[in-house]
Amino acid sequence: MTMGIPPKAERRAAQVLRGVEAALGRLLARAGAEVPAETAGDPTMHQVLMTVLRRRATLDWLIDRHSDGRTRPRTRRVLWWALAEGLYLDGLPVPVIVDTAVEDIKAISRGEASFVNALLRRLLSPGREAVLAAVREQSPPWVQLDLGRPLYDAWSARLSPSGLAALAGLLQSPAPLVVRRRQGATTEAAATPAGLEALPAVDWAPSAELYRCLDPGACFASPAWQAQAFYVQDPSTLLAPALLAVRPGERVADLCSAPGGKAVVLSEALGGSGVLFCVDRSGVRLARVRENLLAAATARTLVADACDLPPEVAALDAILLDVPCSNTGVVRRRPDVRWHFTAAGRDELAATQAAILAAAAPRLRPGGRMVYSTCSLEPQENHDQVAAFLRATPGFVLEDERQLDPDAGHDGAYAARLVRRR
Numbered sequence: 328m329t330m331g332i333p334p335k336a337e338r339r340a341a342q343v344l345r346g347v348e349a350a351l352g353r354l355l356a357r358a359g360a361e362v363p364a365e366t367a368g369d370p371t372m373h374q375v376l377m378t379v380l381r382r383r384a385t386l387d388w389l390i391d392r393h394s395d396g397r398t399r400p401r402t403r404r405v406l407w408w409a410l411a412e413g414l415y416l417d418g419l420p421v422p423v424i425v426d427t428a429v430e431d432i433k434a435i436s437r438g439e440a441s442f443v444n445a446l447l448r449r450l451l452s453p454g455r456e457a458v459l460a461a462v463r464e465q466s467p468p469w470v471q472l473d474l475g476r477p478l479y480d481a482w483s484a485r486l487s488p489s490g491l492a493a494l495a496g497l498l499q500s501p502a503p504l505v506v507r508r509r510q511g512a513t514t515e516a517a518a519t520p521a522g523l524e525a526l527p528a529v530d531w532a533p534s535a536e537l538y539r540c541l542d543p544g545a546c547f548a549s550p551a552w553q554a555q556a557f558y559v560q561d562p563s564t565l566l567a568p569a570l571l572a573v574r575p576g577e578r579v580a581d582l583c584s585a586p587g588g589k590a591v592v593l594s595e596a597l598g599g600s601g602v603l604f605c606v607d608r609s610g611v612r613l614a615r616v617r618e619n620l621l622a623a624a625t626a627r628t629l630v631a632d633a634c635d636l637p638p639e640v641a642a643l644d645a646i647l648l649d650v651p652c653s654n655t656g657v658v659r660r661r662p663d664v665r666w667h668f669t670a671a672g673r674d675e676l677a678a679t680q681a682a683i684l685a686a687a688a689p690r691l692r693p694g695g696r697m698v699y700s701t702c703s704l705e706p707q708e709n710h711d712q713v714a715a716f717l718r719a720t721p722g723f724v725l726e727d728e729r730q731l732d733p734d735a736g737h738d739g740a741y742a743a744r745l746v747r748r749r
């Protein structure tokens with residue numbers, strides 16, 4: 328027990344450590360895995376987890392500098408928790424952090440526990456300002472920006488030093504939580520839930536009614552939310568449906584549709600007439616599309632590969648290709664992306680994207696339009712991809728394209744409208 332600290336506070340610290348350590352173990356075992364929902368139900372645990380995921384380069388640099396660099400994965404996760412608490416968060420006194428970490432490791436190895444004790448005392452005793460000043464002065468630039476080395480290399484090759492620092496700084500903050508009022512919400516669900524603040528319209532989707540969610544608990548418990556009159560929707564996700572500009576009565580396909588954020592907008596634009604094929608190769612994820620579409624009469628969900636579509640998905644007026652991508656525009660929501668990104672992985676994704684574009688193009692009727700979109704900031708997945716498609720596919724023209732960089736109000740996204748000549 329730590330002198331002067333109530334045992335309840337220590338038990339809670341140990342509980343958060345166990346939750347964060349286990350969540351990190353699961354998350355890092357699988358590239359692209361989403362932040363576990365169980366930590367989102369515990370705001371403290373979620374905050375520590377997100378801090379570790381945002382600050383891993385700094386935490387690892389400190390650990391490796393004060394050890395032989397061979398720290399075991401589980402011990403490292405405990406150290407991440409302790410350093411995140413001690414250097415970035417304000418909840419726990421240093422003696423509680425050190426004791427909690429040491430007790431946790433002692434159950435596995437007494438030798439490791441004395442290593443953890445010595446390392447944490449060395450790193451946390453001087454005070455956070457001194458330790459973080461040493462990181463700023465002595466660590467390599469990707470550590471100072473808390474980016475994985477491959478992502479730093481990709482971004483520093485095309486951004487100015489000040490642009491890169493501004494982007495990396497922005498990505499350390501939480502993403503805004505924005506909800507949209509669904510069109511056609513029933514009148515009893517029309518009242519705006521508590522905890523929402525109306526936002527100004529975005530120029531790419533001026534009619535969308537958007538709100539910043541200031542109190543998720545109150546909002547998600549409200550009758551309007553229960554009646555599904557609102558939907559969590561970052562404003563950037565409205566760019567691609569806006570460029571596609573679907574009209575009632577059209578034959579439309581969303582070929583990478585799950586979990587359905589953009590399909591919901593397309594379905595609303597059809598207004599109950601026409602057809603919307605919602606395709607995804609993941610049956611599990613497609614179940615979410617069905618839930619989100621609220622049994623819209625126009626929607627047909629199909630588990631299929633966009634490169635091998637059933638014959639009925641043809642003669643289309645409009646196609647949305649919201650392809651799998653490196654997710655570098657949504658790093659605030661998916662902080663692990665910055666550690667998993669590699670140039671080879673991005674190029675592999677670009678090859679998949681090119682195959683989907685080539686397979687979808689003939690499904691469009693002459694005069695039809697196709698929007699290609701990503702939540703990536705990488706030119707290889709965006710403009711360069713579209714330019715390569717246009718070079719390889721006579722009969723298509725680029726009518727419009729737009730890149731949104733992430734900012735305080737929205738995530739990053741790219742969309743391009745391609746039209747098949749008559």
Ligand SMILES: C[S@@+](CC[C@H](N)C(=O)[O-])C[C@H]1O[C@@H](n2cnc3c(N)ncnc32)[C@H](O)[C@@H]1O
Binds near residue numbers: 582586634
């Ligand atoms: C970026 S997400 C789509 C997000 C969705 N449009 C939305 O707004 O909610 C990409 C989706 O593409 C799917 N996917 C990946 N490769 C595919 C392929 N070859 N054919 C069909 N779907 C694919 C994934 O399962 C994933 O659900």
